[in-house]
Amino acid sequence: MKRLFPFAAIAIFFSACHSTSDYEKVFKDPNLYCATVHQLNTVVMGNNFGPIVASRNYLYAAVAGYEVIAGGYPDRFPSLAGQLHGLQAVPKPDTTTHKIDFELASLLAYCKLGEAVTFPEGSMRGWVDSLKQMAKDHGMPSDMFEASVAYGDTVAAAIKAWSKKDHYAETRGAPEYMVNPDSPGRWVPTPPAYTPAMEPHWREIRYIAMDSVQQFMPHPPYTFDVKDKNAPYYKEVKLIENKGDSLSPEETWIADFWDDNPFKLNVSGHLMFGTKKFSPAGHWMSITGIAAQKAGADFATTTAAYAKTAVALFDAFIQCWNIKYTYNTLRPETAINKYFDPNWRPHLQTPPFPEYTCGHCTISASAAEALTSIFGDNFAFNDTTELEFGIKSRSFPSFRTAAVETASSRFYGGIHYKYSTDVSHVMGTEIGQLVADRIKIKK
Template sequence: MKRFLILFAASILLFASCKNADYKKVTNDPELYRVTVKRLNDIVLENNFPPVIASRNYVYANIAAYEVIAAGDPEHYRSLAGQIKHMPAMPKPEKGKEIDFHFASLLSFCYVGNAVTFPEGSMFKYVDELKNKIKDAGMPSEVFENSIAYSDTVAKAIMKWSKKDNYAATRSASKYNVVRKDGRWIPTPPMYAQALEPHWGEIRPMALDSASQIPAPEPPAYNMTDKNSVFYKNVMYVKGKVDSLTADQTHMADFWDDNAFKLNVIGHAQFATKKFGPAGHWMNIAGIGSKMAKADFNTTVAAYTKASIALFDAFINCWYVKYKANSVRPETVINKLIDPNWKPHIQTPPFPEYISGHAVISAAAAETLTDSFGDNKPYTDSSETEFGIPARSFKSFRDAAKEASMSRVYGGIHYKIACGIGTQTGIKIGDLVNQKLQLKIK
């Protein structure tokens, strides 16, 4: 009898240890983080967040997740508090309480993702599914509750910090004043929408000291009378490219279109189609990089976080330049002076032309992903297949960023010079993020 009880107790311990291993296999899997980011990406798409606001959604959610990881693995990861000069110290885990930091990281991401998107609670269903998945894998109830409690503490601290980034103030700031003067931006067809987020350059950045820290040169002077002027040549280059697109150039323009809200007009009927915005596209690429590198959970979270910071700061810098330059779009000039029936291949977005946002943010994100996963890593990006656009393959993240930049010329919405300078600016921003923010302890 005694022997039977010993064997029974041993079997119970073995079963418990197996269940313990099961739940850690689930929470340690970086694919779970990639799926969680994708869920937020889907919510951003479904609710039509403009690209700049989407970058804010991603950055705070990823930082919340990262801070939990840094707290759980202080030997290998540094908190961003203090590295981002205005970021306060984050709550420390309570001693003696066992926490699954990967699970807590996922929950912090979701908590903040819920708070910075609308309708509020968009991720609640996913969070319930996540919790049930972890329970079913056998996480002990005490660890489960401790992990939830710590994730909530960190997420609340991140949200409190986020409220001081000037976002709320810009919601009631003055609208853009349209001045109908040669060379200045005016609304474009078919929406003729008002200028998008003219005060985004006033949002508090993360790694940048200010929106103007990395300046761009003045755009070429408007001149359509001198055929040798830089401006005239840039206009005609765009028109020539759009009028003679190859199949590959067409695919390139469509692949990097990333129009979160395209208005389709057929006769008197109007309807919108949605896709991931540029920040969402690069979040997907971060996931591809993580999977390709076979990165572990913590490395994956750190890579997403650094890329999201680069995207956020790149948009702030770019929008500052855009509304300082107020440059006219190619469509406006070509319709007025060359061909009233000309249309770009992709829809012109509602904000000034110079510099190219895609060029800036793509180059910035590519630099951080190169730092995280290495250079010259070929990959295939299938992010757009869910929208019916075939995948494209690239030699590296930097190669993809260069293509994203040039795609805006083929799309007919940017001048080549704005894309080239945008790429240079983005590289500088990505370099600054890599140098200033040391996430991993080497």
């Protein structure tokens, strides 16, 4: 049984211990927003959405939650309208008739977008009902409650309309990836599930802060060559093969800690079953909450941190997937099994998309830059994200250090070549720096 995550316990605590007129104190607690993000994380995981699609849920939910706060506190937080591609003016609140609790409205808008972007209706209903009941239990006046719900709905509708123009729907009906097993070095499905290529048209999704998917183009991958021992590609194959056969306990822990496989297929004889974790984007959403809590950030700043990090994650995924399906490179597991050792297996399960470039490496470096721009460099933190999946925590002196370790984890896990992780880390850093410089979330 999974242990109860601290953020998730907050709503239960507030519901159980309250007076009849402390709603303002309750809803200004940033931990309640973190708990709500964790709830979306759990819903994403439970619905088996891949890491790329998950980043879309986090983006629009975080922007909706932040835009409510920007409407309520315009002197401190500027709207992202005009900063994010395609986002026009977001409706401002009308407080002439009724007061609005902007924190409650922010929570409700976050939930509505987190659910509406991808999930079937009702996925967040239980959590939303608990938030509304919490407001009533803690004495929020009925007119304020209704005005807060209405404003949350208004902002959510605007962000939802914006989300519908990002080309996501069109990619649902796009042609499937064409596998060509006779083309040396080209990606083919990998064991144990041999799942089709995931999201081959994601580079067609509207980017948010970048100018173009051509803006951050790394050098091409090494030329496929498994015969010449002096060839860079050959050396990379042998490097990862040898590392996979000699992992230290520390390297194994690092690989497992950053695995973030949202659905691992376990095979034991004729028995197959899946186990779930948060996706890479979900892991960094969790880190954002951990950082906000440690920094003592208020509710509004917490929403800003989530929004900026979500933008960095989203654009980084688009750019990385652009590179993946430009070059369509073979996974290490396939190359080693076919040309060197048919019995070799990576420590981690190989995900269903081309190798170059590395998704987790790219998005982690990008998120680290966004978080550094908010909380500063040398911000030490203890990452407890994996505790509920039975993996002990790891501590880091900075977000950038965590991102570097993430890149190493994919090499240790046997699913990405070392040079690929290095290139991806650089690309992600550049994307994150762009987001950090361009997206203004505090005045």
